[in-house]
Amino acid sequence: MVDSADDNALLERTLESENVFRGRLLDVYRDKVVLPNGEVSIREYIRHNGAVCIVAQAKDGIIMERQFRYPAGRVVWEVPAGKLESSDEDPLEAAKRELREETGYTAGKWTSLGRLMPSVAYTTECIHMFLAEDLVPGSRDLDPDEFLNVYTVPNSELYDEINKGLIDDAKTIAAVLKSKIVLESR
């Protein structure tokens, strides 16, 4: 449906790349690029190793977390998630680790829900989404500076909260609605 010549007319080309801020979490670049019309412009963005998030389906609902998110200035409902330890870490291994560390659960069955770019305009981050089933409870293993509470929310209640706009975390909306499609298609 899309003509590749049409896509080619949209491409940008890198002239220079500069690391303008390197913090503990954020690695910010400012690149000089050539636009399709030949003009030179600036692109500012974050380089990120990538992340995972997990819709963990228990018998009585979906495993959800409440965590204070500083940029939001409040406690946020989210599915379990975490960063890849390096850009070449296997996303499924990372998902298994993050689910166990944050919630204690291990899962007997894993299904990919695809991937998600949280903000294509200014971060390279890609989040790999998974559905985890056949859960076995265990003990959590949080980092000393990690504070989050774990809840099991019945599926119908969580879907209803998404529909009502009470859940606003992007990865959570996308992953839960995709997992619903997968579960209902079986």
Added chain:
Amino acid sequence: MVDSADDNALLERTLESENVFRGRLLDVYRDKVVLPNGEVSIREYIRHNGAVCIVAQAKDGIIMERQFRYPAGRVVWEVPAGKLESSDEDPLEAAKRELREETGYTAGKWTSLGRLMPSVAYTTECIHMFLAEDLVPGSRDLDPDEFLNVYTVPNSELYDEINKGLIDDAKTIAAVLKSKIVLESR
């Protein structure tokens, strides 16, 4: 279901805030915070005015864009979207402007699809999502440095592409799946 005392045990408190990078697009802060256990930590994040995105429903499908996204390094399928001009701009007015400028369409009927935080870990950005219907075509009004192509994708084809993982932009997945729920509930 959630005890507010449990939430209170998760809160962080700001000690200091520093603007470590101010670019054309990105405004990056590094704040010193007190964690729930009394330890001091660092939070790095982007301050953002907020944005809008629009699921514009035409008779023969949903209005979609292809745009080169530098951080992704490729052309990306997205719903029309754009930044608020100030943090107190009315999101609906911004949505009307962005839809018209990027696609030429104006809409006779607007429905809120709620809001979305693309990345609660490191940006304050909140995207207000809308469903636009009763579309009337018109002429586009792109910025001189804006390059994007507009397509109409039949609903069933777009839903199928989301299910197959061919669409990975977070706001697009979330807004299209939420609009599907709204359209099917009528």
